[in-house]
Amino acid sequence: MSPFVKNPNRPDLAALQSDSDYDAIVVGSGISGAIIANELAQAGKRVLIVEAAPETDRTYEGYTEYLNHFYGQSAKDNQSPFPINPNAATPRGSELRKLDPLETNSSSYIVQSGPYVSDTVYTRVFGGTSIHWEAKTPRMLPQDFKTQTVFGQGRDWPIGYEDIETDYETAEREMGVSADVEDQKYLDLKFRDSYVFPMRGLPPSWLDEQVAQGIDNSQVELYGERYALKVRPFPQARNGIPNPAYDGGKGFEPTSAVASHQIDIGGRCQGNTNCVPICPVQAKYHSGKTLAKAFETGRVDLLSQAVASKVIIDDASGRVTGIETKVYHHVSSPAYKTVTLRARLYVIAANAIETPRLLLASGLRSKSGLVGRNLMDHAYLLNWALMPQICGTTRGTSCTSGIVDLRGGSFRRSQAAFAVDIHNDGWGWATGSPSTDLVELVDDGNKFGRDLRNAIIDRVSRQLLLAFMIEVMPSESNRVTVDPTYKDPLDNMRPVVSFAVPEYSMRGAAYARQFAKTLFARLGAEDHTHYDPSNYGFIAYQGDPYEIRGGNHLAGTHIMGSDPSTSVVDADQRSWDHDNLYLVGAGSMPTIGTANVSLTMAAIAYRSARKIIATLNH
């Protein structure tokens, strides 16, 4: 199926401002916003989506502009396809530097007030970070929903795995997940008896197979318990081969690239090895696919280049009465017009940094005082080595398999769990390979011609990068705030982030390093890992060096709970303080375990959409 994107004219601002008949305003066009807008529209509701970025990639041509921009950049970081837009800035790792003690760095869009400098990013384009994401979609483990009860760590969710299992299935359908259910039954992860994923699992890479041959069925011991290891494929929201057994034998039709005209690509992954920062063919799910369906109903309007700047509250009732929004005319100019947009109900889906930023800039801290607090992201520790044999590195999706056996277990009483990614794209994330390898071989190695060609094969095709995605538990001192000293060109306050990697996670990181060395020894791989004290992510822990990288899995700044004094939203992501306001996204997650957050975020968006529709119908 190739959904056509309707291209209505940009809504007239004066008409929008006087329109009092929207059922909901959704701020943000990422995965959560798209799902809620589409669910509401399918239920007959009128929705206005407010998006801070231009709608460039809403068309296939615009999407392709991003790809060409990516090709043309000499430094291909994870935001390189997306042009600079000061009016709705996108955080970029290239802007960062190490902080001196007590120093605040405001030269980057996210003001870094330390002590740790996170290179976590999100993408402010139409579709949000779903354009950039890698599209790994593991479910959280049942034990992840009750870590306080089971391990005495973190916080329990107000709902359990069984409460969102059906929403996981719905999210897997919407995002088009490729996986084989037999590969995904591990630890306490369970699936409905007859369940199959929409599409068959993507084949593991040759590199995965080489790692598997070396370590499958070997064991590690942790706090007196033994854990058997196995290289296992990850579920991915990426088009593969539809499973004819899906949906009781009805099968599944993948959603290919979205376009304003007939176009026939993206029905299946081609192996571009470029999931992050942009899939050239849109075989990877992005929220534009859901939005295309929403726009088709004719009941969803989009206001782009519109930055929500204030949530307006009626003091007496506590209800939201409007969203003040700054609409700019061009990315190159800070000129803007302010409008107030109104609807029956408001949904903020701007991500776990921008949502609390907007609330705090509006003076809304919630009675709990927890807006912006408990900021989480996975802490990544990279380990890299050269395999003894040529492995054909740089082929496949960014990552097809990993080691997930230590996502759960009794050791979580003492230290963080982790999932390990086997990166098909080599050392790039850690070292900037292969361009850095090339420069070194040519400039320092004095290689050219045949010597160079042989050396490049030897250096790149044997690369193995293991990325450890380490659990980070909520901590109130890890937070997003705002400060009128730091504003963007539209006079909106920028987010100020204070973050420290918790001790619990560093214990996990220390074990991760040891675990990586054990695996490299079993594989006969040459360990090339080194952590640079001048890097912004450098952390010395118990005398040993580490570099912790951000995971772009932002969560936890408006956490859900069952008590208004200790949480910001309820289990339906409805604000405890403002009953026509929903704060949706990974910011509502009280813990993130070792699952990339998007699938769970999508699942709870379906839960919220049901509640919102019921409320509007009431």
Added chain:
Amino acid sequence: MTSSPRLENFVAFSAQITAFNKVEIWGTGLADVYLDTIDGLVGAAVTDALLDAFAPIATLRSDAARTDRLRLEVFGSERLGPVARAIVKLWYIGVWYPLPSTWQEQFGPTARNDAFVPTPAAFVEGLLWPAIGSHPPGAKAPGYGSWRLPPNIPSF
């Protein structure tokens, strides 16, 4: 692309320093773009000196002999070496990396002094990727499931 003796010399030089053959170099469609780019950066006189230095080397029969002479007269030359290295990198990854400041002090500033990609196609046609039996990230995708097969690294 219209050919000229100068462009043909540049292609022959490029083939020698990358270990790709002349057909593969022409096949990128970028030889003329690169020659113009290099002329614009360092001046045609430097490019000419490079090609002139290569002309007698190109006639040598053995690759080992050509390599030895290239080391001595091109890559080991204070004036030509940094330019030759920049050309190797340009062919392999599609990025022009700026010449060392010492070179610019001695032989004059280059027209630009930043790393840049002359045209988006430069990245897509980078020779590093076929050298390792792969494809540039985001382009020339090898097809669904191809990653499961053992790598097929071309001999040369």
